[in-house]
Amino acid sequence: MxxxxxxxxxxxxxxxxxxxxxxxxxxxxxxxxxxxxxxxxxxxxxxxxxxxxxxxxxxxxxxxxxxxxxxxxxxxxxxxxxxxxxxxxxxxxxxxxxxxxxxxxxxxxxxxxxxxxxxxxxxxxxxxxxxxxxxxxxxxxxxxxxxxxxxxxxxxxxxxxxxxxxxxxxxxxxxxxxxxxxxxxxxxxxxxxxxxxxxxxxxxxxxxxxxxxxxxxxxxxxxxxxxxxxxxxxxxxxxxxxxxxxxxxxxxxxxxxGAPARSRTELLLQMQPYVEQWLDRGLALKHISRHLLGLYAGQPGGRAFRQVLSEGAHRPGAGWELVQAAIAVTGEGRDPG
Missing domain, CATH: 3.20.20.70 (Aldolase class I)
Known part of the structure; x- marks a missing residue:
């Protein structure tokens, strides 16, 4: 040794x-x-x-x-x-x-x-x-x-x-x-x-x-x-x-x-200022949203969340409202984690 x-x-x-x-x-x-x-x-x-x-x-x-x-x-x-x-x-x-x-x-x-x-x-x-x-x-x-x-x-x-x-x-x-x-x-x-x-x-x-x-x-x-x-x-x-x-x-x-777990939705909403800052700089949403796709993996609505983001993020003008729409289809606004 x-x-x-x-x-x-x-x-x-x-x-x-x-x-x-x-x-x-x-x-x-x-x-x-x-x-x-x-x-x-x-x-x-x-x-x-x-x-x-x-x-x-x-x-x-x-x-x-x-x-x-x-x-x-x-x-x-x-x-x-x-x-x-x-x-x-x-x-x-x-x-x-x-x-x-x-x-x-x-x-x-x-x-x-x-x-x-x-x-x-x-x-x-x-x-x-x-x-x-x-x-x-x-x-x-x-x-x-x-x-x-x-x-x-x-x-x-x-x-x-x-x-x-x-x-x-x-x-x-x-x-x-x-x-x-x-x-x-x-x-x-x-x-x-x-x-x-x-x-x-x-x-x-x-x-x-x-x-x-x-x-x-x-x-x-x-x-x-x-x-x-x-x-x-x-x-x-x-x-x-x-x-x-x-x-x-x-x-x-x-x-x-030992910190308490936060919900997926609560965590994702923290991304809004960052996403909007980069959109204002001309970055397409798809370059950020691709990293978010698995957040609701294995959860009710997880596949729909992924589908909304995957299909919409490449479209010209896609913005934070698309992320909000993806969250909405999960029905997890009250996600307990």
């Missing part, structure tokens, strides 16, 4: 790791994150993965812009060049991000072709060089999100050695997506579903390294499951569940903090 000798993050930082929402391509944009912040005021939110080159050379307002209410907020970077990652991390820190996270878990062909994502688990020394460079460039925590291994890897000690190397390099925390990534033969969607989950590996990692903050990701869909994992780890990271059934994010926040 190897124990970290690094400075331990502050209590405020580790507290915010109790609940987080995973970085998800095409989903966790700034509008999604604003909505999730209303649902879970204490959760740590993550951006979509952004490649270091895009941060350096791209439209930074589009790629990095966020509302301060989204904080605590982490930027997830993709890349494998230490100098470029350090430069991108510095830019992100200057923009006000609270954490810089390196993606070592995405299995897509496009990401592999760029020599980043999950394939980096086969190059732990290179990842460590990246972490060292990023940590030297910024004052905020640098962290790593990884899988258990790649393809047929089935060696806990190899996985633990990868983590230890990144911690020694300066990673303040590790997010473990507790399954392997298959680089050939499975789509990114299948990679989130087919490789078996091995939560016990994450539990063991934490038990052997009690001072290292460890957050668990992968297959967590209910409050009960999340709370059970929290008995063993510093935090849980919800992915698709937080998007397809976002109210579970609110219920989990309440379970962890």
């Amino acid at each position: 190897q124990e970290t000798t690094l400075d331990i993050p502050s209590t405020a930082y580790t507290d915010s790791l109790r609940l987080s929402v995973a970085p998800m391509m095409d989903w966790t944009d700034r509008h999604c994150r604003f909505f999730h912040r209303l649902l879970a005021p204490g959760a740590r939110l993550y951006t979509e993965m952004v490649h270091a080159n895009a941060v350096i050379h791209g439209d930074r307002e589009r790629l990095l812009g966020f509302d301060p209410v989204e904080q605590p907020l982490a930027l997830q970077l993709g890349g494998s060049d230490p100098a470029l990652l350090a430069q991108a991390a510095r830019i992100a820190a200057d923009w006000g991000y609270d954490e810089i996270n390196l993606n070592c878990g995405c299995p897509s062909d496009r990401v592999q072709a760029g020599r980043f994502g999950a394939c980096l688990m086969r190059e732990p020394a290179l990842v460590a060089e990246c972490v060292v460079a990023m940590a030297a460039a910024v004052a905020v925590p640098v962290t790593v999100k990884c899988r258990l291994g790649v393809d047929e890897d089935d060696d806990y000690e190899q996985f633990a050695a990868f983590v230890d190397m990144q911690v020694a390099a300066g990673s303040a925390m590790v997010v473990v997506h507790a399954r392997n990534a298959w680089l050939k033969g499975l789509s990114p969607k299948e990679n989130r579903e087919i490789p078996p989950l091995k939560y016990d590996w994450a539990y063991r990692l934490k038990a052997e390294r009690p001072r290292l903050p460890v957050v668990l990701n992968g297959g967590i869909a209910t409050v009960e499951a999340a709370q059970a994992h929290r008995q063993h780890l510093d935090g849980v990271m919800l992915g698709r569940a937080a998007y397809h059934d976002p109210y579970v994010l609110h219920l989990l926040e309440c379970a962890q903090t």
Whole structure:
């Protein structure tokens, strides 16, 4: 067992790791994150993965812009060049991000072709060089999100050695997506579903390294499951569940903090000023409303709510009144949660 000798993050930082929402391509944009912040005021939110080159050379307002209410907020970077990652991390820190996270878990062909994502688990020394460079460039925590291994890897000690190397390099925390990534033969969607989950590996990692903050990701869909994992780890990271059934994010926040649950409708009505502000700036409603579709999932009227928003939000001039109409068809104005 190897124990970290690094400075331990502050209590405020580790507290915010109790609940987080995973970085998800095409989903966790700034509008999604604003909505999730209303649902879970204490959760740590993550951006979509952004490649270091895009941060350096791209439209930074589009790629990095966020509302301060989204904080605590982490930027997830993709890349494998230490100098470029350090430069991108510095830019992100200057923009006000609270954490810089390196993606070592995405299995897509496009990401592999760029020599980043999950394939980096086969190059732990290179990842460590990246972490060292990023940590030297910024004052905020640098962290790593990884899988258990790649393809047929089935060696806990190899996985633990990868983590230890990144911690020694300066990673303040590790997010473990507790399954392997298959680089050939499975789509990114299948990679989130087919490789078996091995939560016990994450539990063991934490038990052997009690001072290292460890957050668990992968297959967590209910409050009960999340709370059970929290008995063993510093935090849980919800992915698709937080998007397809976002109210579970609110219920989990309440379970962890003791705050009373608020109704779906009450929470959604808080979005009105934000939505109208962006509509006034010329944004089409569909770019925000797509993140709201699952709020009434599994509830009476939930399918009708989704249908009203899906069919109407793309129409020119669609505004907040469409959201009100969608709420009305649920009959949940008095939603008890």
